[in-house]
Amino acid sequence: MSMKPWRIEEQYDDLPVVALVGRTNVGKSTLFNRLTENNQALVSDIENTTRDSNLGVVKWRRAKFLLVDTAGVIDSRFLSDKKFSTPQTGAIEAKTQKQVVDFFKKAAVIIFLADGKTGLMAQDKEIVKFLQRRPLYQKKTILVVNKVDGQRQAWSSSEFNRLGLGEPHLVSALTGRGTGDFLDVVSERLKNNDQEKLDITEAVTDHPINVCIIGQPNVGKSSLLNSILGYERVIVSPVPHTTREPQHTEIVYQGQRIRFVDTAGISKHGHKGEGLTKEGISKSLKVLKKADIALLVLDISAGITHQDAKIVEEIMDSRKSFMILANKWDLVNPRDTKQWTNYVFRYLPFATWAPLQFISAKTGAKVEKIMELIKEMDQARHREVSDSQLDKFLNRIVKIHLPTKGKGQKKPRIYEIRQSGVRPPRFEVRIGSREDLDYSYLRFIENQLRQQFALTGIPIRVRVIKKSLTPKELSEQREEKEAVAKKKKLAA
Numbered sequence: 001m002s003m004k005p006w007r008i009e010e011q012y013d014d015l016p017v018v019a020l021v022g023r024t025n026v027g028k029s030t031l032f033n034r035l036t037e038n039n040q041a042l043v044s045d046i047e048n049t050t051r052d053s054n055l056g057v058v059k060w061r062r063a064k065f066l067l068v069d070t071a072g073v074i075d076s077r078f079l080s081d082k083k084f085s086t087p088q089t090g091a092i093e094a095k096t097q098k099q100v101v102d103f104f105k106k107a108a109v110i111i112f113l114a115d116g117k118t119g120l121m122a123q124d125k126e127i128v129k130f131l132q133r134r135p136l137y138q139k140k141t142i143l144v145v146n147k148v149d150g151q152r153q154a155w156s157s158s159e160f161n162r163l164g165l166g167e168p169h170l171v172s173a174l175t176g177r178g179t180g181d182f183l184d185v186v187s188e189r190l191k192n193n194d195q196e197k198l199d200i201t202e203a204v205t206d207h208p209i210n211v212c213i214i215g216q217p218n219v220g221k222s223s224l225l226n227s228i229l230g231y232e233r234v235i236v237s238p239v240p241h242t243t244r245e246p247q248h249t250e251i252v253y254q255g256q257r258i259r260f261v262d263t264a265g266i267s268k269h270g271h272k273g274e275g276l277t278k279e280g281i282s283k284s285l286k287v288l289k290k291a292d293i294a295l296l297v298l299d300i301s302a303g304i305t306h307q308d309a310k311i312v313e314e315i316m317d318s319r320k321s322f323m324i325l326a327n328k329w330d331l332v333n334p335r336d337t338k339q340w341t342n343y344v345f346r347y348l349p350f351a352t353w354a355p356l357q358f359i360s361a362k363t364g365a366k367v368e369k370i371m372e373l374i375k376e377m378d379q380a381r382h383r384e385v386s387d388s389q390l391d392k393f394l395n396r397i398v399k400i401h402l403p404t405k406g407k408g409q410k411k412p413r414i415y416e417i418r419q420s421g422v423r424p425p426r427f428e429v430r431i432g433s434r435e436d437l438d439y440s441y442l443r444f445i446e447n448q449l450r451q452q453f454a455l456t457g458i459p460i461r462v463r464v465i466k467k468s469l470t471p472k473e474l475s476e477q478r479e480e481k482e483a484v485a486k487k488k489k490l491a492a
Contacts, residue, residue, distance in 0.1 A: 015057065015064060015066040016108040017103065018111060018190075019103040019107035019110050020113055021070050021110055021111065021113065022124075023124060026114055026147075030173040030174060031144075031146060031171070032056065033173075034174075034179060035056075035179065036067060055068050055069075058183075061183075063190055065108075065186070070103055071100060104131075107140065109141075109190060110137060111142050112144065113144050113146055114144070114146065116148040116153045117153065119159060128165060132375070132379060133376075135256060136255060140189075141165055142186065143165035143167075143169065144168065144169045145171070146172065148171060148172055148177070157170055161385075161452060162452055164379065164380070164453065166386075167388065167389060169181065207257070208259040209257070209259065209292050209375075210259050210290060211260050211261065211292065212290075212293070213261065213262045214266065214296055215296055215297035215311065216298075217264075218299070219297045219298060220327040221262050224295070224361040224367075226361070228251070228260065229249065229251065249261075253375070261287050263284035264284045266284055266285070285314065288315065292381065292423075293320065293378065296308075296312065296323070297327050298324065298326050300329060300332055300344075304343070308348070312350070319461070321458050323370075323373055324351065324355070324357070325359050326340065326344060326359065327359055327360065330360040340358065341356055353450055353456070353457065355373055357370060377458065380455045381423050382423060383422070384425075385419050385453055389453075390417045390427075393449070393453075394416065397445065397448050403431075403437060404440060405435070410434055413435065416430050417429050424458045424461070425449075426460070427462045428463050428464075428465050429442075429445065429462055429464050429465070430464075431465075432466065433468065446462055
């Protein structure tokens with residue numbers, strides 16, 4: 001009989017599991033004690049105090065669940081399967097990290113706890129990325145920010161919106177502030193789940209992400225697809241235009257179906273050509289229009305060309321999410337990513353919002369990172385931002401940079417920002433009826449939206465709408481027109 005890394009007593013067996021997770025010292029044990037109404041978990045300022053997970057029953061309204069206080073996550077890399085033991089971790093730490101993952105699988109709800117006093121940390125982002133790469137985990141995660149004891153901490157907690165886990169629930173485990181509202185959310189989530197036990201295997205999504213691999217001839221598009229698949233799915237040769245028609249291949253990655261299409265190389269010569277080459281390029285552009293995400297492959301060893309810039313324009317005109325893959329990185333020397341990043345965006349300055357990865361399709365370097373980015377970008381394409389989040393966002397950006405006027409004399413005022421659609425996210429900015437926003441300020445809003453709500457690589461659209469004229473404004477407008485007409489008549 002195999003031993004489990006934790007022990008659940010018989011009276012707990014039928015209860016849904018709610019797991020408290022997060023980095024060390026964010027107050028998981030304090031919150032555990034608050035919700036279970038006892039001092040079972042040891043609390044101290046020393047990191048990694050919690051080793052074995054604490055278990056306790058929580059009763060709230062009509063809900064009853066098993067709350068688990070897990071050990072603090074030391075490093076998100078140790079959460080990956082079969083990577084619990086490393087030269088940097090001892091045997092005890094390795095076991096505690098494995099236990100955290102076991103509860104990820106077991107839990108009906110995961111409470112990701114962050115620290116409102118220290119703010120958003122790099123380690124928080126890494127743990128969230130781990131959760132987001134696994135749809136089953138992300139679906140059942142609730143974001144909670146602890147140590148919010150006053151209004152000042154409440155305002156500063158808006159930075160946690162950037163994690164992409166929805167509006168954070170603000171609590172103080174020490175005083176009990178906000179815990180009732182938060183427990184209502186947990187209870188509702190358990191009710192919606194019908195308190196069912198979740199299978200540890202990840203379900204496969206119904207709808208695939210359509211990914212188009214695009215670029216000039218002979219940059220390594222087919223080699224990239226073969227590297228992803230692990231076998232030669234498409235013919236690869238040094239001869240340009242070897243691939244003459246789109247090649248469709250569907251895979252399942254961590255429960256997500258992804259449909260890859262390797263397209264024919266796009267070149268200036270090919271557009272003017274005849275026969276199969278011209279037809280293949282035409283099909284490539286049609287595939288691009290139907291894609292959700294485009295992977296633009298460049299031959300970094302040969303440098304950026306004018307044709308690469310033209311393909312970027314095609315992608316942006318199609319309003320597609322995309323990333324730039326600088327292939328043949330193994331042929332570059334020296335491999336200074338900062339230097340080469342500056343080089344790429346010097347030639348493609350209008351695409352700086354797209355993620356850039358230096359890869360080698362030949363050796364398989366960084367291919368796993370591409371898969372992770374595809375999933376992250378697809379989630380961002382569907383992201384919905386609440387009105388309350390956008391109100392806080394607006395208050396923040398106008399303090400950073402006041403709205404800049406375009407045409408006209410009156411200084412513009414932004415009354416509100418609202419989301420109007422998804423896939424990709426679209427937003428509307430409402431200003432006064434006689435005001436105008438400068439184009440550069442709209443780009444500023446787009447960049448801030450990407451940064452605040454983790455929308456990297458997404459072609460955000462911000463549209464300006466104007467308030468309707470009031471009766472008084474209509475009268476003033478009419479008087480102005482009459483005065484102008486009178487002046488013209490007198491001048492004539």
